[in-house]
Amino acid sequence: xxxxxxxxxxxxxxxxxxxxxxxxxxxxxxxxxxxxxxxxxxxxxxxxxxxxxxxxxxxxxxxxxxxxxxxxxxxxxxxxxxxxxxxxxxxxxxxxxxxxxxxxxxxxxxxxxxxxxxxxxxxxxxxxxxxxxxxxxxxxxxxxxxxxxxxxxxxxxxxxxxxxxxxxxxxxxxxxxxxxxxxxxxxxxxxxxxxxxxxxxxxxxxxxxxxxxxxxxxxxxxxxxxxxxxxxxxxxxxxxxxxxxxxxxxxxxxxxxxxxxxxxx
Numbered sequence: 001x002x003x004x005x006x007x008x009x010x011x012x013x014x015x016x017x018x019x020x021x022x023x024x025x026x027x028x029x030x031x032x033x034x035x036x037x038x039x040x041x042x043x044x045x046x047x048x049x050x051x052x053x054x055x056x057x058x059x060x061x062x063x064x065x066x067x068x069x070x071x072x073x074x075x076x077x078x079x080x081x082x083x084x085x086x087x088x089x090x091x092x093x094x095x096x097x098x099x100x101x102x103x104x105x106x107x108x109x110x111x112x113x114x115x116x117x118x119x120x121x122x123x124x125x126x127x128x129x130x131x132x133x134x135x136x137x138x139x140x141x142x143x144x145x146x147x148x149x150x151x152x153x154x155x156x157x158x159x160x161x162x163x164x165x166x167x168x169x170x171x172x173x174x175x176x177x178x179x180x181x182x183x184x185x186x187x188x189x190x191x192x193x194x195x196x197x198x199x200x201x202x203x204x205x206x207x208x209x210x211x212x213x214x215x216x217x218x219x220x221x222x223x224x225x226x227x228x229x230x231x232x233x234x235x236x237x238x239x240x241x242x243x244x245x246x247x248x249x250x251x252x253x254x255x256x257x258x259x260x261x262x263x264x265x
Contacts (some may be wrong), residue, residue, distance in 0.1 A: 020263050037097070050121065050201065074099045074143055076140070077162065078123070078142045081163040081165070082164040084261060084262075085114060087232065087260065088114075088165055088220070088261075088263070088264075088265060089220070089226045090113050090221055090222050090223065090226075090265070091114050092115040093115060093116055094116045094139070096118060097118065097125075097136050100115055100127035100136065102128060104129040104221065105134060108128060108218070108219075109131060109218070110128070110129065110130055110216045110217055110218025110219060111129045111219055111221050112127060112128040112129070112217050112218075112219075113127050113219060113220065113223075115120050116141070117138055119138060122138045122139065124138075124164055125137065126138075126139055126148070127140060130213060130215075130216065137149060139164060139216065143160075144259070145161060146160065146163060146166075146167050147160045147167070148167070149159070162244070165263050165265065166263070168265065169264060169265050171215065172265060175216050175217050175218060177216075220265055235257065235261060239261075245258040245259065245262070
């Protein structure tokens with residue numbers, strides 16, 4: 001190799017790796033000495049290692065694709081919920097937690113209303129009059145479903161619903177069934193934490209301790225400006241008595257009106 005060594009003392013270098021013979025005798029070629037590269041750079045990794053890593057990571061990507069939400073589906077779900085809430089009469093819009101407390105302060109236990117949440121991560125809040133006074137429970141939205149925001153221990157037992165009115169109607173029916181039940185140990189309603197919206201804004205006032213409160217929904221608090229019409233009240237009676245309005249011999253226009261609000265509240 002032009003370095004003054006007898007060719008008979010060493011076998012010829014391999015064709016696939018010309019540096020092998022030079023490294024065996026503890027010397028480096030002149031052209032390699034002029035490079036200031038670290039030693040690992042002179043030993044390239046086999047190409048097969050990269051191919052194996054890619055083959056192992058490729059199947060992971062399709063598993064995460066179904067978790068991507070469809071914005072159009074979310075938009076339709078939220079729009080339908082807003083439509084139902086406006087028809088209900090007990091949706092109070094963008095009132096604050098203090099205003100909701102004032103409205104519910106003198107109402108019987110179990111009176112509730114739905115309003116816009118003041119927290120940027122939530123859409124709606126359920127304000128309820130409890131034995132400890134008015135309280136607020138945020139309504140969580142995820143994966144095109146609504147559920148009550150609860151602590152980590154209660155979360156697996158909290159049901160999800162396609163809209164807010166279905167959620168509220170379920171808990172009203174559950175509370176009504178527990179009240180009529182003669183069982184000595186009725187199924188308790190979900191224990192929900194006190195929300196952060198109830199914390200006083202004045203730093204001089206004491207902050208309430210986060211304690212659990214049993215949710216009891218009895219009757220909605222209808223807004224005066226959203227007084228329900230006679231047609232809507234008749235629709236509620238029909239929904240309470242008939243499971244499927246499609247079985248009724250009604251004109252198409254009347255049947256469509258019943259389908260616009262298929263609830264009992």
